[in-house]
Amino acid sequence: MNSPVSTSSPGVTLAQESAESKLQQELAAQSSGVTLRSVTKKYGSFVAVKDINLDIPPGSYTCLLGPSGCGKTTTLRMIAGHEDITSGDLLIGDRRVNDLPPAKRNSAMMFQSYALFPHKSVWENVEFGLKMRNVPPAERSQRVNEMIEIVGLSQFADRKPAKLSGGQQQRAALARALVTRPQVLLLDEPLSALDENLRVKTRGELRRLQKQFGMTFIQVTHGQDEAFSLSDQIVVMDNGRIDQIGAPADIFRTPASRFVARFVGDNNIFSGKVSGVALDEQGAVIRLEVEGIGTFFCRGLAADTGMEAGCCVRSDSMDMLPYPPADPTAPNQLTARITAIEFTGYITRVSLMVEATGQEITYKVRSSEWVNQAVPEGQLVTLTWAVDECVFLSH
């Protein structure tokens, strides 16, 4: 159980810095973007990835985010060259790499659960790629030592993977992937094998390494926390398609679809019919009639009157007021009954139900605030929110 080594000292000491800065420059100089043009992947009649277009800028950290089976891993494996592309084009830098084998793409992949060779030591694992590329032994050993030092595993170089902790294995896998100086690093759920504490810590290390080397990182994940904290750009996928591409804050604040709103979490989603569109200096304000609940004004880009659509409000962007409301006809408010109250620490989570339609609503509030307003279970309350907090969802 107890590994004799703790997971401490992953950091960079002063002695390593010169080696790092040299490598850093080399890696940053050759970092490439990745472009997917109408890429489709079919397995027989099953379409795993449907006509995807995606631009990943050089030196960026991009996360492919989505539930299992959404096509994110297939997309990553196509970029790596471990899956064929059924149709479309894949470019790494300016080079079309559709038909090149994995090793000729200048990409490197870090596999889920790492796939470190169990019969080889850390040193031999890291050396493998250079050996296969016929790098002369002297240069090989210099580069391996340098890389192992950067990930802080020098004292464990002779160990077999089974004798490393989860975090050390992760770093060994990272060293193995980076030692060939790839232009793009592809990471398949690199943190899923770690426990919660280590995951948060390792997440920080990954981000630090990526920034330091200025390399293009493309990572597959199903955890929104992970995607939010790591990415410059998040690609949300569902059902083989891309639902939304954007910076973490944009995806969080303005989800583009019901799926994204649900996947990002903590959103109350309503379905209704557009009954009016008004333009103002910030864009469009769209009026949505939600049957049995009320009339909601929400922010969006454009909508046609009469279309079926939806909107969402974050559960922490609502205000709870006593029932009955001062003005029963005011927009952006609803009446619901409290069904459960959960204290989760910093946040108190209140579950409610709109009695007319049976829709469940979640309301989150800082526990310190809740103490002041504490409404008992079973009580009717009014929830209300600002127009700017309500996001229009066209599909």
Next chain:
Amino acid sequence: MQKRSLSFYLLAIFFGLFVLFLYGPMFAIFALSLQGEEGTLTFPMRGFSFYWLGQVFQEQRVGSFVESFQRSLILGLAVVLFSLIVSVLAGLAFRNRFKGANTLFYLTISSLIVPSVLVSLGIGIVFQVLGIPTNWFTSGFGAHMTWTVPFAFLIMLGIFNRFNPAYEEAAKDMGASDGQTFWAVVFPLILPSLIGIGLLTFTLSYDEFTRTSLVSGQDNTLPLEIFGMTTNVTSPALYALGTLTTLFSFALIAIALTAFQALSKRQQQ
């Protein structure tokens, strides 16, 4: 210590009887092979000596144990080597679905179900039709392979079923060719299992009787020789032979286990 229930003792007695039944005959043979020079095929023991063990290495009236042992040993080793090659290749092939995979699978396995004597008869007849004389290292070798390959193949399927393809993908990702991937990654990882399969196929071949019976040609393998002797030899030399071959088998198992452990240990360091 907790008091044990009655059923524990009943089951323990039952298990003891089982072990006695399993190993009793073997120990009877061991004991009888250490008879004195005046000894016969049955108890009681008349003295104690290693005389009959020595007799095994002498020329017998109707044949020689030593030569038939050499034949069985060479045949067994050849069968191990070829079974391993065939089963590893087949195991690799069966990781991908290919046309006729199911048919091929059942055809291979059916060799285990067909009565052994029929297999032997069939091979004998085919050799006769083709006009090739049967021999332990031609038709006999083939007969053994019909017995060992299906077992090796089945185990190999299980091994590759659990083999994580990410190891190979990682190797390819780092620029290894198919050959390099196999020798540097796949082979070392399946090697402990190959030792196991080797041991099993050797055992299957070493004591195979029925399939060999009609196709071994002029010279007998060890099991055929022993069987022949039971009708002719009436001395405890027969038991002595049994003792020696059993010890040989134990030695093999010990060697294989040691190799297996050494390999596993190397992977764990």
